[in-house]
Amino acid sequence: MSKENGLIYRISGPVVTAIGIAPRMYEVVRVGHEGLMGEVIELHGDQSVIQVYEETSGIKPGEPVVRTGQTLSVQLGPGLLTQIYDGIQRPLPKLEETMGVFITRGVDADGLDLEKKWEFNATVKKGDEISSGQVIGTVQETETIEHRVMAPPNAGGKVKSIKSGTFNITQPVCTLEDGTEIAMMQEWPVRSPRPFVQKYAPDVPLITGQRILDFLFPLAKGGTAGIPGPFGSGKTVTQQQLAKWSDAQIVVYIGCGERGNEMTEVLDEFPHLIDPNTNKPLMNRTVMIANTSNMPVAAREASVYTGITIAEYFRDMGYNVALMADSTSRWAEAMREISSRLEEMPGEEGYPAYLSSRLAEFYERAGRVRTLAGDDGSVSVIGAVSPPGGDISEPVSQGTLRIVKVFWGLDAGLARQRHFPAINWLSSYSLYPQALDQWYRDNIASDFPEVRTDISTLLQIEAELQEIVQLVGSDALPVDQQLTLEVARMIREFFLQQNAFHDVDTFSDLGLQYHMARAILSFQEEAKKAIAGGAQLEDVVNVPARTDLMRGRFEKGYDERINELVTEMGQQIAASMEAN
Amino acid sequence: MSGKEYRTITDVKGPLVFLNKTEPVSFGEIVQLRLSDGSMKNGQVLDTSDDQVIVQVFEGTASVDRQTGVKFLGDVFKLPVSKGLIGRILDGAGRPRDGGPEIVADEMADIIGAAINPYSRQSPESFIQTGISAIDACTSLVRGQKLPIFSASGLPHNDIALQIARQAKLVGSDDDFVVVFCAMGITAEEYNFFVHDLERTGALENAALFVNLADDPAVERLITPRLALTAAEYLAFEHDYHVLVIYTDMTNYCESLRQIGAAREEVPGRRGYPGYMYTDLAMLYERAGLVKGKKGSITQFPILTMPGDDITHPIPDLSGYITEGQIVISRELHQKGIYPPINVLPSLSRLMNAGIGPGKTREDHKSVSDQLYAAYAQGRELRGLVAIVGEDALNERDLQLLKFADIFENQFLRQSRDEDRPINEGTLDLAWDLLSNIDTKYLVRLDQKWIDKYHPTDSKDSEEE
Numbered sequence A: 001m002s003k004e005n006g007l008i009y010r011i012s013g014p015v016v017t018a019i020g021i022a023p024r025m026y027e028v029v030r031v032g033h034e035g036l037m038g039e040v041i042e043l044h045g046d047q048s049v050i051q052v053y054e055e056t057s058g059i060k061p062g063e064p065v066v067r068t069g070q071t072l073s074v075q076l077g078p079g080l081l082t083q084i085y086d087g088i089q090r091p092l093p094k095l096e097e098t099m100g101v102f103i104t105r106g107v108d109a110d111g112l113d114l115e116k117k118w119e120f121n122a123t124v125k126k127g128d129e130i131s132s133g134q135v136i137g138t139v140q141e142t143e144t145i146e147h148r149v150m151a152p153p154n155a156g157g158k159v160k161s162i163k164s165g166t167f168n169i170t171q172p173v174c175t176l177e178d179g180t181e182i183a184m185m186q187e188w189p190v191r192s193p194r195p196f197v198q199k200y201a202p203d204v205p206l207i208t209g210q211r212i213l214d215f216l217f218p219l220a221k222g223g224t225a226g227i228p229g230p231f232g233s234g235k236t237v238t239q240q241q242l243a244k245w246s247d248a249q250i251v252v253y254i255g256c257g258e259r260g261n262e263m264t265e266v267l268d269e270f271p272h273l274i275d276p277n278t279n280k281p282l283m284n285r286t287v288m289i290a291n292t293s294n295m296p297v298a299a300r301e302a303s304v305y306t307g308i309t310i311a312e313y314f315r316d317m318g319y320n321v322a323l324m325a326d327s328t329s330r331w332a333e334a335m336r337e338i339s340s341r342l343e344e345m346p347g348e349e350g351y352p353a354y355l356s357s358r359l360a361e362f363y364e365r366a367g368r369v370r371t372l373a374g375d376d377g378s379v380s381v382i383g384a385v386s387p388p389g390g391d392i393s394e395p396v397s398q399g400t401l402r403i404v405k406v407f408w409g410l411d412a413g414l415a416r417q418r419h420f421p422a423i424n425w426l427s428s429y430s431l432y433p434q435a436l437d438q439w440y441r442d443n444i445a446s447d448f449p450e451v452r453t454d455i456s457t458l459l460q461i462e463a464e465l466q467e468i469v470q471l472v473g474s475d476a477l478p479v480d481q482q483l484t485l486e487v488a489r490m491i492r493e494f495f496l497q498q499n500a501f502h503d504v505d506t507f508s509d510l511g512l513q514y515h516m517a518r519a520i521l522s523f524q525e526e527a528k529k530a531i532a533g534g535a536q537l538e539d540v541v542n543v544p545a546r547t548d549l550m551r552g553r554f555e556k557g558y559d560e561r562i563n564e565l566v567t568e569m570g571q572q573i574a575a576s577m578e579a580n
Numbered sequence B: 001m002s003g004k005e006y007r008t009i010t011d012v013k014g015p016l017v018f019l020n021k022t023e024p025v026s027f028g029e030i031v032q033l034r035l036s037d038g039s040m041k042n043g044q045v046l047d048t049s050d051d052q053v054i055v056q057v058f059e060g061t062a063s064v065d066r067q068t069g070v071k072f073l074g075d076v077f078k079l080p081v082s083k084g085l086i087g088r089i090l091d092g093a094g095r096p097r098d099g100g101p102e103i104v105a106d107e108m109a110d111i112i113g114a115a116i117n118p119y120s121r122q123s124p125e126s127f128i129q130t131g132i133s134a135i136d137a138c139t140s141l142v143r144g145q146k147l148p149i150f151s152a153s154g155l156p157h158n159d160i161a162l163q164i165a166r167q168a169k170l171v172g173s174d175d176d177f178v179v180v181f182c183a184m185g186i187t188a189e190e191y192n193f194f195v196h197d198l199e200r201t202g203a204l205e206n207a208a209l210f211v212n213l214a215d216d217p218a219v220e221r222l223i224t225p226r227l228a229l230t231a232a233e234y235l236a237f238e239h240d241y242h243v244l245v246i247y248t249d250m251t252n253y254c255e256s257l258r259q260i261g262a263a264r265e266e267v268p269g270r271r272g273y274p275g276y277m278y279t280d281l282a283m284l285y286e287r288a289g290l291v292k293g294k295k296g297s298i299t300q301f302p303i304l305t306m307p308g309d310d311i312t313h314p315i316p317d318l319s320g321y322i323t324e325g326q327i328v329i330s331r332e333l334h335q336k337g338i339y340p341p342i343n344v345l346p347s348l349s350r351l352m353n354a355g356i357g358p359g360k361t362r363e364d365h366k367s368v369s370d371q372l373y374a375a376y377a378q379g380r381e382l383r384g385l386v387a388i389v390g391e392d393a394l395n396e397r398d399l400q401l402l403k404f405a406d407i408f409e410n411q412f413l414r415q416s417r418d419e420d421r422p423i424n425e426g427t428l429d430l431a432w433d434l435l436s437n438i439d440t441k442y443l444v445r446l447d448q449k450w451i452d453k454y455h456p457t458d459s460k461d462s463e464e465e
């Protein structure tokens, strides 16, 4: 028997054991008469253990297994944007064409359209010395995104010929002196990080338009964040808000083992949503991976790698990329399922012992880097975590929190009160503010960090006061503390709460966020003065201008009116002192 | 079809049979077992290799011995489907239970079902009026949604499911639902309750029932919902029906799943349930929805009883992670004599936003719903405080909210089993009436324009006084 072809020995769900072949680890093989795609994940004596990316029922021992010599790779080139893929980069529209609305099996599909022609503009010329990763030309991939065609890894030397014009992505556009031909498409094995020159410490915020995130717990471009929370607490909505409004240039959205309808929603919505940064539909900058909960688990396991490799590829062009993975817990569960079929020794809660190192390796692929081409690019990674019962002492949450620098902790209690985003302001944290403060001072306001500190201090004090209130009721507190409670309530209801489904409230730019925070502090100051001057707390709190200020955020043009509303509030509060 | 009968059973463990020396058998293949007394059992291949085959026996392994003959039928489990399923009662393995003839198949459908391509789905967005205020206002249901009822033993989840099945309608349309009912391990008494109600309202003729009762084989429960959903898919996507699938009790299904896992000596996940339970449940729940180019739809109402009333138990927990929300039934409200005892706070409809608003229900719906939640949540929290410090320590705002919590429970939630409240003039107007017990300045979730338009007393006056 040749070492290229073997036979199935055993089938247990998505795991197939083959004999008679000697493949390499992570090599792609074809399984059974239908040639289902699989990947070698363990070598064990003369047995090769394969995870199969499609449903395995109906397959028998004795059917053939064939090596391909390739490791699991993605196709990279023009045509990625606006596409929606399954976990192994098969375009879902393509699958619909060949299979209809239900996903059956045994169909291969290229990740990119190999026929489609693109307009290639060379940016280097004959005789130029180029190296791997260097941009050799551009393609206007979508209305807003210029695709930068790079020399693939290991390709470098003097350009012998290069031509602008219309080509498909496999036609060579450039030839080097050593005979290497470069086309617009390249491939990359998903389990290996793409190379770069150097990682930098992130120092620019990823602005999301979500007040609690940007203002209190910011993420940096190139940073990592985890969002753990029980079901219904807002993981998906938060991820979608980031995909919509964050100021990344490219968004990779991975629906990993979650609901089909949530992907449909993104597909329906994004083409109609306008990116505030470019004024063009958001879809232009988006790549989606959808391997929903009912799709094969092995492909779910692969989906995060497919996604991060695509993200790195755009990073290498010098873009700021944001990647959302919803939910990393489903990815971990896929690992667990496969691992248990392999009868591996389980670690905590049945997860494989290598869970935390896989999580770490994944988040390590985030970062702000100097690319091979010498540009600055970044991948920010935001992973949702779905802890069983909402209890984050479990292995996936803990493994994630050890690595990520931002923790947005969702809280079932807040969600139940419909306080959204239900991010707990006491337990959440970001390790980036220090690195970002200079940026805020330079670009938003010189006292931005101080205002943030004031706001978060008020929230801390409120939490302490609430403990007393629980024992004696709020009326028993001295009036200055009652005022503090009112100010904190204003922070929560006016600033932290933000309705993702409201046209206006869904996005606040950072400048407006700052003004809203100032408005709260200014209420506090005016109220203090007025109360010291004899005004009643009740009257101060209920001045109509404050209600207008708070409700005003739902109306367009709020950023222009807010200062006026604050002034008016100040006047009315002052007047309430005289009334007494 | 091989036709060959093997007598090579080596081990029997729980619902599993292990045998060797077979010709190649395919994964997932259907198996027939002939016992020494001539009786037959059915099963399915769970693991297959050159050396050993593991079969899961649906009817359990009682009386199976080494002499039992095992025949592999060469195919995966299929259900004969046709429009003739409507009006029929089948058992948990798909055989007639109503004394009627076998189903004449238009098609044999694989019961595992293929995943709907996410790209081929259509977003559910048609509001279904259930006539139950708590649901319509706060956790609105849309066509194509999967919305489970999280209940517990002794609570009236069946009444609620039936009331929904009776009253559910698309406002301004007379498309009717076909009900596919799937019983998994419920008692004969519960079953009769369902059947009588469906009979009484004439819905039975428009329903297909798949029934596995408490004394039917436990392992069979693993296929019963798959049969029901296969029937539902066929009716929805081949014959344009709007199908409402009610299945109960998911908890029994999960117990069967756990039993198989234990028999296979798998490494268990949380509380002994298999690590793949999430995926397994998703393979059921995700068979709901709408697809492009097809007129029909599948709306699912799984019912599950939370062991120990614990919402963090793996069964409700994993369900909630997959379904598009949940309706939570509360023992506390039930004990207060409130029907339907729906606790709206932990309840959720994730598809609500797509199904409500102008042109669907009413422009103020979202605002009203948010305000009801916020006020009720705060009111309930204050009850705890009052128990310690008494009402005297509350300020005016808190007093109003405290009072509102009672009003909400007694006048909004409470309704009779046959009361069908229309959404706008019934439920939403009632909500405004009740909210007017709170000063408008405390109703911060309501847009001013809706206050101006819908508030029953002149809101301007109360602000100025």
Ligand SMILES: Nc1ncnc2c1ncn2[C@@H]1O[C@H](COP(=O)(O)OP(=O)(O)O)[C@@H](O)[C@H]1O
Pocket (backbone or CB within 6 Å): A229, A230, A231, A232, A233, A234, A235, A236, A237, A238, A420, A421, A422, A498, A499, A500, A501, B348, B349, B350, B351
């Ligand atoms: N920022 C928000 N604004 C308004 N509603 C929200 C927000 N975040 C969450 N929600 C509500 O909570 C529900 C559940 O959120 P989702 O993100 O789907 O939760 P999870 O992914 O954690 O299960 C949503 O359907 C929506 O009704």
Ligand SMILES: [Mg+2]
Pocket (backbone or CB within 6 Å): A235, A236, A237, A258, A326
């Ligand atoms: Mg989610």
